[in-house]
Amino acid sequence: MQSIINVSNLSKSYGRNLVLNNISFTVNSGETVALIGQNGAGKTTLFSLLCGYIKADSGEMQLLGGQPGSQALFGKVAALPQDAQLDPAFSIGQQLSFYGQLQGLSASEAGAETKRVLALVDLAANYHTKAGALSHGMRKRACMAQAFIGSPALILLDEPTAGLDPANALHIRELISDLSQHASFLISSHNIFELERLCNKVLYLQDGKLQQHHAQPNESTAHISLQLATASDAAVDSDAVCQQLQELAGITDVTAGRNHEYQLSYQPQQVDDFDIRLLQCLAANGWQYKQLSKGKSLEQQLFAQKKAANA
Amino acid sequence: MSLMLLRQTWLFSQVELSRLWLTRRGLMTLAATAVVWFFLLRYAIAPASDILQEPNFQKSLTAAFGMLGLHQLLNWPAPELTLYWMLSLVLLPFLSLVFTANQLSSDAARGTLRFISLRSSRTAIVLGRFCGQLVVQLCLILLSLTATLLISAVRQGGLSWQAIEASLLISCHLLIVLMPFTALMTVFSAWARSSRLALSLAIVTLGVVFGLLSWLIYHQPDAAFVLEYMPGAQIWQLIPAQGWQSLQLAALPLAQTAIFLVIAQQILSRRAL
Numbered sequence: 119m120q121s122i123i124n125v126s127n128l129s130k131s132y133g134r135n136l137v138l139n140n141i142s143f144t145v146n147s148g149e150t151v152a153l154i155g156q157n158g159a160g161k162t163t164l165f166s167l168l169c170g171y172i173k174a175d176s177g178e179m180q181l182l183g184g185q186p187g188s189q190a191l192f193g194k195v196a197a198l199p200q201d202a203q204l205d206p207a208f209s210i211g212q213q214l215s216f217y218g219q220l221q222g223l224s225a226s227e228a229g230a231e232t233k234r235v236l237a238l239v240d241l242a243a244n245y246h247t248k249a250g251a252l253s254h255g256m257r258k259r260a261c262m263a264q265a266f267i268g269s270p271a272l273i274l275l276d277e278p279t280a281g282l283d284p285a286n287a288l289h290i291r292e293l294i295s296d297l298s299q300h301a302s303f304l305i306s307s308h309n310i311f312e313l314e315r316l317c318n319k320v321l322y323l324q325d326g327k328l329q330q331h332h333a334q335p336n337e338s339t340a341h342i343s344l345q346l347a348t349a350s351d352a353a354v355d356s357d358a359v360c361q362q363l364q365e366l367a368g369i370t371d372v373t374a375g376r377n378h379e380y381q382l383s384y385q386p387q388q389v390d391d392f393d394i395r396l397l398q399c400l401a402a403n404g405w406q407y408k409q410l411s412k413g414k415s416l417e418q419q420l421f422a423q424k425k426a427a428n429a
Numbered sequence: 430m431s432l433m434l435l436r437q438t439w440l441f442s443q444v445e446l447s448r449l450w451l452t453r454r455g456l457m458t459l460a461a462t463a464v465v466w467f468f469l470l471r472y473a474i475a476p477a478s479d480i481l482q483e484p485n486f487q488k489s490l491t492a493a494f495g496m497l498g499l500h501q502l503l504n505w506p507a508p509e510l511t512l513y514w515m516l517s518l519v520l521l522p523f524l525s526l527v528f529t530a531n532q533l534s535s536d537a538a539r540g541t542l543r544f545i546s547l548r549s550s551r552t553a554i555v556l557g558r559f560c561g562q563l564v565v566q567l568c569l570i571l572l573s574l575t576a577t578l579l580i581s582a583v584r585q586g587g588l589s590w591q592a593i594e595a596s597l598l599i600s601c602h603l604l605i606v607l608m609p610f611t612a613l614m615t616v617f618s619a620w621a622r623s624s625r626l627a628l629s630l631a632i633v634t635l636g637v638v639f640g641l642l643s644w645l646i647y648h649q650p651d652a653a654f655v656l657e658y659m660p661g662a663q664i665w666q667l668i669p670a671q672g673w674q675s676l677q678l679a680a681l682p683l684a685q686t687a688i689f690l691v692i693a694q695q696i697l698s699r700r701a702l
Binding site for chain 1: 433437440444447448451452453454536539540541543544545546547548549550699701702
């Protein structure tokens, strides 16, 4: 698989604050990668370095074989930087057409492309609206539309759904999912649920260092997340549920969480129909489930270890 | 210079032109320019034109400033152009500092430059914004010159070809005079985080530099030649200049412009966006 981002031994500090400490990673063509980390972990700094907005202290970076910010990447790498705004004096159509022309499109091509990308983010009717007259959510979507102009091979999105209402956030997630068939994405977000749905690789920044997780790990132990329906609150006792689940064949661990959530670990080699046995167990005890999903949630993969360490 | 750089420079210039004619801020600039020139034309140029035509005044001017060559001012085909020329040479460099202070700083502060820099080199951004500002200033010069010519035509009952040719010469000269001042503001707007700060820095820097030079020349009179390399130094030679051959004075401002643009490009290239 062809790698489109190659980062090796990258470091960046602001004064005495070392934000990125010798990080290395690779992103392959077709991958949709999540960039996760706490506030101040260096996500935006990494984005800025990849976009060529700032210079690294040391290390190497290559995007599609070129240096960040180089002419070879114009039109091939697109980005939605955090907090960047369009010029409020011009209409979003004018500005996106201008960007299209900067990428090498003719005026008519740029106009048509602008209409296409504005339609993607449901802003086709706002072509002539000035950026300053748009709501926060609409401005965000207009900024996102500029990242889809042309046919970028790599799209970097910093907090793409922050500040959007749920309906528009869902629309953007679906859009990214559709476009990920044709382009690679690197997405930074605090919304773990969103990243879990969209991404097949996770870069977790912690204390300036990088940990990589694959969203679909191939492990000998399998996991199931279960949430029981709240309608049967009175009848459900967490200890009783755990006790019953512990008796399932192949089970290795059951952990009860808040809101009737349970994390089950089992050995798939021992039982290949564990999920069916689980459903039979729930039915036999009269428990209704609200949600049942295979695998550990990304949140648990990333933060359970830290939580356990802190405890 | 690559074809892409030229194309992008042209695109940036078009955007600046649109900003002048199609945005509220641009129209305010036009309105402010119109008001300033209305008062200059109505209460300074028009009445002074009559005085300039009086033979006694012309004799006095030649006698008083003949050594300096200022009597050449009387050779412009219309007295209105003489006054326009003098006023513009003194006023426009200062107005240029104000009008061109926001070449890059607002876009950098807003983050718009992040969108642009993914599609255009920082060299093209600097060059494009500079050229855009020049095109805008040329528009303003042509508008004010047209108004001056109209006043002259009304007073004289017609317009001569010489007056039109002189207007073209004045436009070229003024544009060249404004180049280093515009490029200077490119430098400060690439550096500062707001147009106000850019303007303040420019004024303070020019003041400090001229102050230091004055001190230096006071103690070392041989260093006076340095003043000849400052922006606008050729203006005093330009005032009595006539004819297209006077464009030979353009070498210094063009060189200053090139130096300032290189500095601006270096600042923007190193600046975090």
